[in-house]
Amino acid sequence: MLQGVIPGRMMQRPLLVSSLIEYGKDFHPNSEIVSRRVEGDLHRYTYAAAYRRVCQLAHGLVALGVTPGTRVATLAWNNHRHFELYYAIQGIGAVCHTVNPRLPVDQFKYVLNHADDRVLFTDLTFVPLLEARRADLPPGMKIVVMTDRAHMPESGLPDLFCFEELLAGQAEHYDWPEFDENTACALCYTSGTTGNPKGALYSHRSMVLHSLFARNADLPCFTPRAKFLPVVPLFHVNAWGLPYLAPLSGAGMVMPGPGLDGPSLFKLMDDEAVSSAWGVPTVWLGLLAEMAQQGRKPKALAHVLVGGSAVPPSMLRTFQETYGISVVHGWGMTEMSPVGSLGILEPEMEALPQEEQLRLKAYQGRRMFGVDLKIVDEDGARLPHDGEAIGELAVRGPCVVDGYFNDEPASAAAIDDEGWFRTGDVASISPDGFLMIVDRTKDLVKSGGEWISSIDLENAAMAHPEIAECAVIAAAHPKWDERPLLIVVPAAGADLAKEAVIDFLTARVAKWWLPDDVVFVDELPHGATGKVSKLTLRAQFKDYVLPTA
Ligand code: AMP
Numbered sequence: 366m367l368q369g370v371i372p373g374r375m376m377q378r379p380l381l382v383s384s385l386i387e388y389g390k391d392f393h394p395n396s397e398i399v400s401r402r403v404e405g406d407l408h409r410y411t412y413a414a415a416y417r418r419v420c421q422l423a424h425g426l427v428a429l430g431v432t433p434g435t436r437v438a439t440l441a442w443n444n445h446r447h448f449e450l451y452y453a454i455q456g457i458g459a460v461c462h463t464v465n466p467r468l469p470v471d472q473f474k475y476v477l478n479h480a481d482d483r484v485l486f487t488d489l490t491f492v493p494l495l496e497a498r499r500a501d502l503p504p505g506m507k508i509v510v511m512t513d514r515a516h517m518p519e520s521g522l523p524d525l526f527c528f529e530e531l532l533a534g535q536a537e538h539y540d541w542p543e544f545d546e547n548t549a550c551a552l553c554y555t556s557g558t559t560g561n562p563k564g565a566l567y568s569h570r571s572m573v574l575h576s577l578f579a580r581n582a583d584l585p586c587f588t589p590r591a592k593f594l595p596v597v598p599l600f601h602v603n604a605w606g607l608p609y610l611a612p613l614s615g616a617g618m619v620m621p622g623p624g625l626d627g628p629s630l631f632k633l634m635d636d637e638a639v640s641s642a643w644g645v646p647t648v649w650l651g652l653l654a655e656m657a658q659q660g661r662k663p664k665a666l667a668h669v670l671v672g673g674s675a676v677p678p679s680m681l682r683t684f685q686e687t688y689g690i691s692v693v694h695g696w697g698m699t700e701m702s703p704v705g706s707l708g709i710l711e712p713e714m715e716a717l718p719q720e721e722q723l724r725l726k727a728y729q730g731r732r733m734f735g736v737d738l739k740i741v742d743e744d745g746a747r748l749p750h751d752g753e754a755i756g757e758l759a760v761r762g763p764c765v766v767d768g769y770f771n772d773e774p775a776s777a778a779a780i781d782d783e784g785w786f787r788t789g790d791v792a793s794i795s796p797d798g799f800l801m802i803v804d805r806t807k808d809l810v811k812s813g814g815e816w817i818s819s820i821d822l823e824n825a826a827m828a829h830p831e832i833a834e835c836a837v838i839a840a841a842h843p844k845w846d847e848r849p850l851l852i853v854v855p856a857a858g859a860d861l862a863k864e865a866v867i868d869f870l871t872a873r874v875a876k877w878w879l880p881d882d883v884v885f886v887d888e889l890p891h892g893a894t895g896k897v898s899k900l901t902l903r904a905q906f907k908d909y910v911l912p913t914a
Contacts, residue, residue, distance in 0.1 A: 379546035380573035382609070383456040387541070389612020390416035393589050396615045399637050400444040401622030401629075403489050404516055408445055412612055415449065418532060420539035422453035425531035429484055429507060433458030433544070436552065438482040439600065440464050440491045443620040446511045446528060447599045450486055451608050455550040455569070456541050462552040463600040466491055467815055468562070469875040474501035475561050476554045479771065486511055486528065490623060492518050546570035552770060553602050555699035556809060556816035564770030565699050567603075575702040575764040576609040578735040583709050584693065585668050586641035589615030592665070594634060596625060596644030597673070601814070602703040605643055605672065605695075616641075627651030634663035642666065645673035645814035646680060646846055653683055662688040670695055673814045674846040675802065678727050685723070696729035696800060700779075700786060702764040706730035706738070706800050731798040737761040737785075738800065740792055745781060752795035755803055759785035808899065810839040810849045817849055817878045819899075825873040826851060829866065831859035836889055836897045837880065840909050848911055851880035852902065854888055861885065881913045 389396070394413035402408050410418075431437055437454045439461065441447040454461040462480045464473070477485070484507045487495060492510060495502070499522065502508075508522055513529040550569045554562035579587075586593045593616050595604040603609070611618045619637045621630060630652050634642065642652075649671060656662050669684055672695035684690040697703035708730035710722065717725075732738050740748045740756035748754035765786050768776030781787055789807035792800055808819040819837035826835045834854040839847035855861045863883040870879055890901035 379543060379569065381456075381541070381543065381546060381569045382452065382550050382572050383541035385573065385576060385609050386412075386416055386419055386452045386456070386612050389615065393612065393615030396589055396611075397592075397617045398445055398448060398611070398620065399617070400448075400620035401624050401633060402444060403442065403622055404512065410445065412615075415445065417537040419449050419452040419456065420537050421532040421535035422449050423457050423539045424535035426453055426457060426459065426484075428535075429509075429526070429531065431457065431459050431484060433542075434549075435459045435484070436462050436480045436482045438462045438464050438477060438480065438485040440466055440485060440487040440495070441511055441600065442488055442490070442622045443595055443599050443604065444488070444511075444622050445620065446486075447488075448608050448618075448620070451551075451599070451603075455572075456539065458542055458544055458548060460549050460552050460566075463603070465554075465598075465600050465815075466494065467877070469878070470498065470501070472554075472556075472562050473498060476564070477501070477506070478503050479561070480552055480554075480564065482506055484509065488512075488623075489516060489518060492520055492522070496520060496522060544569075546573075551603065553699055555602075556818060557775065561772075563772055563775045565602075565702075565766050566770040567702060571702055571764045572603075572609060574735060575606055575704070576613050578733055578764065579606050579610055579704050580614055581734050582704075582707050584641075584670075584707070585691075586670075587614035587616055589617075591640045592617035592619055592638060593641040593643065594619040594621060594630075594637075594639045596621060596630065596642060596648045597814075602697075602699040605670075605697070605703055607643060625651075627653075627655035631655040631659065631663055634666055638665040639663060640665045641668040641670065643670040643672075646671055646676055647674075647813040647844060649680060649684075650844055653680070656688060662690060666690055668693070672696060674811055675729070676727065678723065681723055681726055685726075686719075692726060694726055694728070694730055696802060698788060700766040700788075701736065701760060701762070704733050705736050705760060706732050708799075725799060728795075729792075729800040729802050731800065735762045735764060738794060739785065740794060741781075745783075750794040750796060750798070752793055752799075752801075755791060755793045757806060758788045758790045758792040758800075758802075760788055761785045804900070804903070808837075810837065810847050812842075812845040812847055812849075812877070814846075815877075819849065822849055822851065822870070822874060822878060822880065825870055826853070826866065828873070829861075829869050831856045831861045832866070833857070833859075834889055834897075836899065836902055838899055838902050838906060840881065840906060840911050842881065842911055842914055848881040848913065849878065850906060850909060850911065851883045852889065852906070853883055853885050855885055881911045882909075884909075 389412040509526040595607040694708040697705040748756040791804040810817040833856040840850040842848040892898040
């Protein structure tokens with residue numbers, strides 16, 4: 366405590382997620398949420414109507430036995446029912462655990478059991494997946510299918526409930542409980558470089574602050590006059606905060622459901638006059654192809670937020686110069702709720718020549734309010750923000766995790782001596798605050814926004830008797846941004862072909878994890894400690910062109 370300070374005289378009112386949807390209902394009752402349902406049609410309603418269903422769902426959850434602290438999983442696309450689940454689960458003090466349906470089988474099993482989910486809400490699409498993985502589900506977990514009675518599937522899954530029946534007849538008002546703002550509200554697992562995923566456990570306070578901080582950014586989409594479309598999934602780090610920012614700002618929200626291909630996105634954006642859309646570079650390739658095909662942009666699209674991976678300069682140029690759509694490049698992490706930095710230019714930067722503006726926009730942006738950034742050398746010493754020094758990036762702030770859910774080893778490794786979170790990204794920071802991500806220390810490949818563990822792939826390959834040593838690095842790919850490249854040193858006397866290695870791995874890893882190419886070398890570069898130097902390898906294969914590219 367600082368000597369001499371005196372306490373303020375303001376109320377200690379908790380920051381709770383329920384206040385966001387209440388505000389949206391009171392202040393922006395007529396803003397709309399439109400969503401493509403998995404049943405095929407479009408659903409539309411206002412924030413006022415959404416609020417009534419959120420209340421009904423909250424009653425339904427209580428009737429199902431959900432109590433404060435209960436982990437409730439969701440396995441769903443971006444749609445209105447998923448949105449309702451966010452608020453109903455969190456509003457009653459339970460924890461909304463969004464599960465990524467693309468997780469490999471073992472990780473899927475791990476996260477449901479590690480979270481100890483008691484109830485799981487699933488879109489119709491994922492019922493077959495649950496049936497196939499029935500033995501992996503936590504014992505006694507109830508499953509609610511997000512549909513009405515007419516669409517309920519024939520299924521042998523036990524404890525199966527119907528979403529619309531859960532709501533039917535429930536009161537359209539809920540007295541939201543008040544509790545400590547540091548209470549957990551949501552849980553999202555992120556890939557570990559090896560082994561099990563790690564859970565980022567958000568609090569009500571961090572979620573409300575993240576919404577306020579992001580709203581504070583000078584983005585054109587947070588007004589009741591805007592309509593935004595989250596392509597970024599609600600199952601991946603809270604769709605970058607959009608479900609919370611929507612009712613707060615009154616912006617309309619258009620949810621694409623499972624229709625994420627270029628033509629589907631184009632049509633929905635065009636029909637619904639979407640003004641701002643958010644997603645990873647891979648999805649924009651599909652949209653841009655459709656725009657080229659039609660020779661125009663979706664009629665109201667004025668702004669695109671690209672994050673999750675670096676935006677390719679050519680994409681930036683096409684959006685801005687060919688179609689007049691302004692691009693903001695963002696960087697963040699699951700552990701940061703997620704927004705860390707945004708490429709928003711100051712007025713004097715907007716006066717620069719176009720080429721210079723594009724160069725600035727290709728960087729990962731400048732820190733969002735509430736996020737502190739530092740770069741450090743191998744000994745943890747701070748490096749200058751001079752645009753030249755390159756070091757590991759660490760962050761701090763009220764929306765950054767201070768460890769992982771029930772995972773002490775991972776928590777200890779994540780936080781440095783000064784209490785900052787180590788991002789595993791390698792960056793420089795310019796004097797005017799632009800972040801430039803140049804590499805990462807974490808052994809992961811990011812393909813279309815989803816993580817592949819290099820180490821898990823290497824371990825699978827090393828089980829091959831004719832492989833002496835191997836390493837996986839990310840190689841650039843025009844569609845997926847990165848794809849795994851497997852570099853193999855064959856055992857002495859081995860006669861190994863690429864096809865044989867791929868066949869071997871096919872039985873051991875998820876199909877979308879399979880390396881796009883296998884390269885045979887005589888030896889791998891090693892660092893001082895004997896570990897394979899991925900840094901050297903990445904430099905060696907910097908210009909490698911994958912056969913799939
Ligand atoms: P996730 O937690 O899955 O959202 O992934 C966060 C990680 O994705 C970061 O630590 C970076 O490695 C990478 N990432 C996110 N945004 C960008 C970006 N704009 N440019 C480069 N890498 C990014």
